[in-house]
Amino acid sequence: MILEALEREDVEYIFGYPGGANLPIYQHLPDHPKLKHILVRHEQGAAHMADGYARACGKPGVVFATSGPGALNLVTGLATAYMDSVPMIAITGQVASTQVGRDAFQETDVIGATSSVTKHSYLVTSIDQLPRVIHEAFHIATTGRPGPVLIDICKDVQQANAEPVGRERLDIPGYQLNGHVDLDRAGEAARAVAGAERPVILAGHGVILSHAEAELREFAEKAGAPVGTTLLGVGAFPVNHPLSLHMTGFMGTGWNLKAVQNADVLMMVGMRVDDRVTARLADFAPNVKTFIHIDIDGSEMGKNVRPHVELVADAKNALGAMTPHIGELHEGRGQWFSQIDAWREEHPLKYTHSNGHLQPQDVLIDMYRRCRNEAIVVADVGQNQIWAALWWNYDRPGLFLNSGGSGTMGFALPAAIGAKFGRPDKAVWCVAGEGGFVMTAQELSVAVEHQLDIKIVILNNFSLGMVRQFQDDFYGGVRSQSDLTHMPDFVKLADAYGLPAIRVDRFDEIGPAMDAAEKTKGPFLIDFRIDPEANVYPIVPLGKSLNDFWEAPDK
Amino acid sequence: MSDHPLPERVRVLSVLVEDGPNTLSKVSGLIRRRGFHVRSISVGPSRQAGRSRITLQIDHGHAEADQVRKQLERLVEVIEIEDVTGQLVHSRELVVAKVKSAEVAGLVEKGAKVLDTGPDGTTVEFAGEGKDVGDFIDELFQHGILDVARSGPVVLRRTA
Numbered sequence: 266m267i268l269e270a271l272e273r274e275d276v277e278y279i280f281g282y283p284g285g286a287n288l289p290i291y292q293h294l295p296d297h298p299k300l301k302h303i304l305v306r307h308e309q310g311a312a313h314m315a316d317g318y319a320r321a322c323g324k325p326g327v328v329f330a331t332s333g334p335g336a337l338n339l340v341t342g343l344a345t346a347y348m349d350s351v352p353m354i355a356i357t358g359q360v361a362s363t364q365v366g367r368d369a370f371q372e373t374d375v376i377g378a379t380s381s382v383t384k385h386s387y388l389v390t391s392i393d394q395l396p397r398v399i400h401e402a403f404h405i406a407t408t409g410r411p412g413p414v415l416i417d418i419c420k421d422v423q424q425a426n427a428e429p430v431g432r433e434r435l436d437i438p439g440y441q442l443n444g445h446v447d448l449d450r451a452g453e454a455a456r457a458v459a460g461a462e463r464p465v466i467l468a469g470h471g472v473i474l475s476h477a478e479a480e481l482r483e484f485a486e487k488a489g490a491p492v493g494t495t496l497l498g499v500g501a502f503p504v505n506h507p508l509s510l511h512m513t514g515f516m517g518t519g520w521n522l523k524a525v526q527n528a529d530v531l532m533m534v535g536m537r538v539d540d541r542v543t544a545r546l547a548d549f550a551p552n553v554k555t556f557i558h559i560d561i562d563g564s565e566m567g568k569n570v571r572p573h574v575e576l577v578a579d580a581k582n583a584l585g586a587m588t589p590h591i592g593e594l595h596e597g598r599g600q601w602f603s604q605i606d607a608w609r610e611e612h613p614l615k616y617t618h619s620n621g622h623l624q625p626q627d628v629l630i631d632m633y634r635r636c637r638n639e640a641i642v643v644a645d646v647g648q649n650q651i652w653a654a655l656w657w658n659y660d661r662p663g664l665f666l667n668s669g670g671s672g673t674m675g676f677a678l679p680a681a682i683g684a685k686f687g688r689p690d691k692a693v694w695c696v697a698g699e700g701g702f703v704m705t706a707q708e709l710s711v712a713v714e715h716q717l718d719i720k721i722v723i724l725n726n727f728s729l730g731m732v733r734q735f736q737d738d739f740y741g742g743v744r745s746q747s748d749l750t751h752m753p754d755f756v757k758l759a760d761a762y763g764l765p766a767i768r769v770d771r772f773d774e775i776g777p778a779m780d781a782a783e784k785t786k787g788p789f790l791i792d793f794r795i796d797p798e799a800n801v802y803p804i805v806p807l808g809k810s811l812n813d814f815w816e817a818p819d820k
Numbered sequence: 821m822s823d824h825p826l827p828e829r830v831r832v833l834s835v836l837v838e839d840g841p842n843t844l845s846k847v848s849g850l851i852r853r854r855g856f857h858v859r860s861i862s863v864g865p866s867r868q869a870g871r872s873r874i875t876l877q878i879d880h881g882h883a884e885a886d887q888v889r890k891q892l893e894r895l896v897e898v899i900e901i902e903d904v905t906g907q908l909v910h911s912r913e914l915v916v917a918k919v920k921s922a923e924v925a926g927l928v929e930k931g932a933k934v935l936d937t938g939p940d941g942t943t944v945e946f947a948g949e950g951k952d953v954g955d956f957i958d959e960l961f962q963h964g965i966l967d968v969a970r971s972g973p974v975v976l977r978r979t980a
Contacts, residue, residue, distance in 0.1 A: 376842050377845065377849075380842070380845070380846055380849050381849060381850075381853050384896075385896045386842070388841065388842065405896060437896060438838070438899045439837075439838055439895065439896045439897055439898050439899045440896045562894070563890055563893070564887065564890035564891050564893070564894055566890075567884045567886065567887070568883075568884070568887060568890075571884065
């Protein structure tokens with residue numbers, strides 16, 4: 266009954282792991298060849314694969330896990346999806362309904378453990394609830410602000426027989442998609458941006474989720490307003506566009522931060538305005554007279570920054586409603602653009618490559634030269650993530666996937682696997698540090714088993730690079746427990762898993778290694794042993810304002 | 821509690837929820853993890869089958885006042901929320917108390933009802949608004965208070 270319901274929801278892939286409390290589902294899986302099950306090597310891997318799948322192709326990712334430890338292993342992956350508003354359905358086995366509460370074998374209160382990291386969750390104790398619950402779960406996961414929904418199904422329910430039913434009509438009184446665009450306010454917002462002397466637009470993940478990139482571009486061009494993106498908004502606006510401010514936030518570009526801090530009108534679209542965007546909140550965008558906030562989730566209004574104009578709507582509807590009201594532009598706009606150009610000249614992205622070490626930026630620039638905007642890049646968390654965000658000029662959504670809100674190390678490899686299942690037509694590159702890579706490296710087996718054409722780039726700096734950088738700069742230079750000298754030989758590790766790999770230590774080896782990776786069908790790993798002292802710049806020191814960003818030292 | 825005027829950070833919310841095994845823990849879990857604090861909570865069936873009404877007094881801490889309502893609205897179990905802070909509402913709290921003294925005329929005068937009297941003391945009940953409940957509790961101390969149980973307020977908007 267569960268599997269039939271999944272077929273009705275057009276599920277293609279399930280990422281899962283069997284165990285005692287979900288075996289009844291697995292018993293019937295072979296009878297449903299339309300449902301392709303990917304056996305993972307750890308449940309966290311399943312959650313990240315489903316997440317990468319959903320981010321890459323837009324359909325909800327589906328996960329199976331058993332009760333207790335199986336379900337608990339999903340928690341990090343659920344939190345990752347929840348923070349980044351990724352649609353996912355997790356179906357977990359639970360002990361029999363008569364055993365619940367008796368500390369049965371592998372029993373855990375999964376609803377309790379996951380409530381804070383799911384959009385919604387269900388405990389199913391009777392077969393009658395099942396068709397309604399599954400249909401509702403898909404609806405809730407994929408509509409409004411998307412997110413993961415967990416369905417915990419007691420084992421006896423999985424074994425119960427019931428007449429097959431059709432898709433039920435939805436009736437969820439507590440779930441109204443009450444997003445609305447107040448057209449008067451939309452006009453006011455549009456005129457505020459157009460009439461501003463120094464407007465800035467910041468675009469977040471919501472622009473990508475609502476497919477509003479064309480609307481954003483049209484609005485920005487007509488209103489003559491420069492656009493920066495958040496880390497999750499990377500790709501919402503083309504980096505090479507003359508109005509682009511590239512990435513914002515505490516590791517954003519210098520010219521972006523200057524523009525935000527000097528703006529008189531700031532429009533924030535589809536974003537949460539979190540601490541990584543604002544740095545010290547009291548000093549965020551201090552010259553702004555009018556904050557405009559657009560988000561589909563009304564609870565984001567005033568959560569961190571109180572807007573003067575709020576539009577509760579998805580970015581596509583809101584921007585579409587605003588554009589006709591743009592009207593006259595402020596005459597000082599030319600001066601604002603020259604000022605931003607001056608900042609761009611004054612604070613360019615830069616890095617050192619004179620110390621003889623392999624620089625991560627050189628690796629990424631070579632990758633970008635090959636892939637342009639045809640490949641999906643899935644980054645892990647840490648320095649590798651910021652480098653991959655800043656050194657590629659993404660021109661459209663869906664090319665750069667990463668765990669932005671939750672910052673989950675170990676995300677990249679399984680998410681890249683999921684992304685490849687979701688978009689088999691696209692080249693998929695996984696960029697990870699060696700620290701995050703080993704956290705979920707067991708999923709290499711999945712890549713090899715399915716001969717997935719993914720290229721794994723390890724930026725190996727023999728340390729927890731971001732931690733080491735923070736320790737050097739903000740924690741008294743004490744390099745405490747951030748050394749990762751003792752790691753496996755990644756070429757041998759790849760060999761053990763059954764995929765080809767190359768080690769690269771020098772600049773002139775980058776090209777040939779990339780050639781080999783591109784020529785190889787199936788998974789390929791490159792261990793780039795980079796400068797152990799390489800840092801991410803710009804960076805705003807912890808607790809400081811966006812004004813105080815540090816730049817790469819000139820050497 | 822309700823015997824003192826509420827500080828500005830406290831919101832009074834009347835919340836209609838779907839009855840379910842997870843509802844109360846989801847409501848209270850959300851309040852906790854958003855950094856809010858429950859000052860009082862009372863739950864009972866509503867007029868509609870399968871739905872309960874929760875009356876909450878919540879200290880929203882450092883968050884903007886409307887965050888409590890907005891965050892609760894995100895729960896699928898929550899059907900309707902009314903923020904009745906500072907509104908024209910009927911607010912009632914029930915107090916059941918045991919006092920040593922058998923002489924409870926002063927309490928009865930205030931509106932208490934005697935539930936039973938025995939050699940160990942007298943049990944009384946009282947229902948009223950926040951301030952009246954506060955005054956009543958003060959009065960209880962004069963009568964040698966032994967034990968007290970309070971329901972927390974339930975609130976409904978006035979018809980006129």
